[in-house]
Amino acid sequence: MSNIHAVIITIGDELLIGQTIDTNSAWIAQQLNKLGIDVVRRVAVGDTKDAITNALDEELQKASLLILTGGLGPTSDDITKPLLCDYFGGKLIVNEKVLTHLKEMFAKRNRPILERNMKQAEVPDVCTVLFNDMGTAPGMWFEKDGKIIISLPGVPFEMQHIMTNVALPRIKDHFPGDxxxxxxxxxxxxxxxxxxxxxxxxxxxxxxxxxxxxxxxxxxxxxxxxxxxxxxxxxxxxxxxxxxxxxxxxxxxxxxMDDMPVEKILGNTMKANGKTIGIAESCTGGYIGHYITQVAGASAYFMGSIVSYDNSIKQNVLGVKEETLTTYGAVSEETVIEMAKGAMKVLNVDYTLSVSGVLGPDGGTGRVKVGTVWMAVASKDEVKTKEFRFFYDRERNKEMAAKNGMLFLWKFINNKLSA
Amino acid sequence: MSNIHAVIITIGDELLIGQTIDTNSAWIAQQLNKLGIDVVRRVAVGDTKDAITNALDEELQKASLLILTGGLGPTSDDITKPLLCDYFGGKLIVNEKVLTHLKEMFAKRNRPILERNMKQAEVPDVCTVLFNDMGTAPGMWFEKDGKIIISLPGVPFEMQHIMTNVALPRIKDHFPGDxxxxxxxxxxxxxxxxxxxxxxxxxxxxxxxxxxxxxxxxxxxxxxxxxxxxxxxxxxxxxxxxxxxxxxxxxxxxxxMDDMPVEKILGNTMKANGKTIGIAESCTGGYIGHYITQVAGASAYFMGSIVSYDNSIKQNVLGVKEETLTTYGAVSEETVIEMAKGAMKVLNVDYTLSVSGVLGPDGGTGRVKVGTVWMAVASKDEVKTKEFRFFYDRERNKEMAAKNGMLFLWKFINNKLSA
Missing domain, CATH: 3.30.70.2860 (Alpha-Beta Plaits)
Structure with a gap:
């Protein structure tokens, strides 16, 4: 077993009052994991000198690699850089490469460069600069008693960019492990x-x-x-x-047999069979189309989605009969069948999925309870339907409807619906 | 200033290998904040006895309120309950109310109840049970040396339900503060x-x-x-x-003047003016419709979205001319104008937004660089267009296109486009 233990420290009051969800830690943990490095703890602290210093002292005892994110922005609530400079006994000096890059970035966006932006080119003379070509705050690499401390900006794509291109290769060289x-x-x-x-x-x-x-x-x-x-x-x-x-x-x-999202599983099937799909969605509001187009290359098989949130769109675009809507309601087996068949024509695809439901909190009736979602899948020859019940809040019900809808379509296309 | 400091401890290996993004901490922090309780740290640890015990020891020195989530599921990687029972010197006993609830839950879903599910009705005799009517794992409230330790399941909607209905009212009574x-x-x-x-x-x-x-x-x-x-x-x-x-x-x-997402700002405008909107989206794949329908009550003003991912849908459903697509390309001012005008007709609404772009990683051409997104907004009387450039990866470019699209539409409707 490897003895390389890492701790991730995220810095920022926004994490402690819940204004920001920490996605950085999960991403960093995944990357370190691939190198065989165990993340043993993740700690979030506020923008105060005591809290950050205290976290450094404590976590350096537990780990040989600390990764810090956040606290490097141009505004005065960001105090991490001077603090780290003091902590490791250095002084701030201008890094010419960073300065040149900053000037170019501002010129490209036609924005005036301010004194506080220029300050971002200053780095402690006791660190190695991890160059940030996607943003204004450089990353920093410190070494102390054989341990590595890396400080990165909190903006996710900047952090990811520096990690991927600069920090991870250095970490790999430094800690060859299990x-x-x-x-x-x-x-x-x-x-x-x-x-x-x-x-x-x-x-x-x-x-x-x-x-x-x-x-x-x-x-x-x-x-x-x-x-x-x-x-x-x-x-x-x-x-x-x-x-x-x-x-x-x-x-x-x-x-x-893989840790991949449903939209990817569906995408792999479609890329292999060369067929096309289209969606007719109501309560999911476009979420299924969104998921499907998260997969790069989805344009090869996904033609589009008719988001028929209002009944008029179900009638005018998808051709659902007014009589069906008045007799059975928008959330019914009859309606989703006509939606799926209508989408086959309008989108001119090999397979369609249609979804209509009541996600809550309001909108339930005596006939249709909140959480009820009807779905249909169709091909040229066949239509199948299914009624789902989700028991949660609007947001979660929507996510479950979207994911289960893609699964329903995937099963239909792969002849697994009886299973 | 209040002296009530809280620490949130999340438990689970999935947090340390990055398989799960921690949304619970942000939500809990928001709720405590409203009660005037400062969250001073958030710590994530793995499913091991040492890690959890160590975190309890350390954080109890720093805070008067600890909130733990996770580690209470029915599978053997969940060790928190017996550990807490030992830590506070109790023994596990069956709680009849929880047991009855468990049996009812499984009966309702037509699933057999297993021995390991029955185990979930066991709770330490030294805690107050925080009843979980949305799931199988009860919450627990412990007191030690005037400090409060609360353990909750990690499933977000169960955790939120117990917090809102049971834990937060008790916390408020216990710590009246600033x-x-x-x-x-x-x-x-x-x-x-x-x-x-x-x-x-x-x-x-x-x-x-x-x-x-x-x-x-x-x-x-x-x-x-x-x-x-x-x-x-x-x-x-x-x-x-x-x-x-x-x-x-x-x-x-x-x-x-509020911390609210753009879809809510747009929704408030629409609820006030009584008009309707519709979308014609290409590269965003349905994401704009998804955002708009995150707002409860959006059905009053949002009619639908034509997700015309493939050019055939732009032509057949929105009526974009083939000549326009071949002469100017799908990502062009001319195309988004025809998309927005087409959506006005097809969706029969007061205002439309159309979006077409190249989000990457592929799809750029000599004429159109990756990150270019054209948008148009239309009313009965006028059409305005704007070209955007986003510099990031596919996922982030999509999010920026969706949010900036809603903002563009909001500005148009409020006559703020010149601003």
Missing amino acids: AIVHRSVFTAGEGESFIAEKLLDIEASLPNHIKLAFLPDSGFVKLRLTGKSTNIEQLTAEIEAKQQEIATRLGSIVIA | AIVHRSVFTAGEGESFIAEKLLDIEASLPNHIKLAFLPDSGFVKLRLTGKSTNIEQLTAEIEAKQQEIATRLGSIVIA
């Missing part, structure tokens, strides 16, 4: 407990260096195997054998 | 540094108990004033005067 291998099995249709019960003996049979975790999300359950070893070939073979054993045991509820 | 007041000014069109420069003297004039923070996001900058005092009326008056002073200074770049 390999970590992850393998996943992605399931839909059964709960966490039920699956755990079916895998009791397999879980018990795992060697000490392989762990199994259960990660439920929006009606899906991801199973993740994680192993660590110096021998990456042997570990990979071992962990893939366990992955296969689990998949065989779980049978038809397995939808992928 | 009030915290936040006020925001939401701006678009200028950078953080430029704004900070314009507000130098106002920032310097703030009393010690009021802080100003700059929060840039997707081309917008939110300014947040935070104050703390025992006299809530006086504090509110004082902080609102500063908010007004800032807004007056910044003039036309201010788009709202």
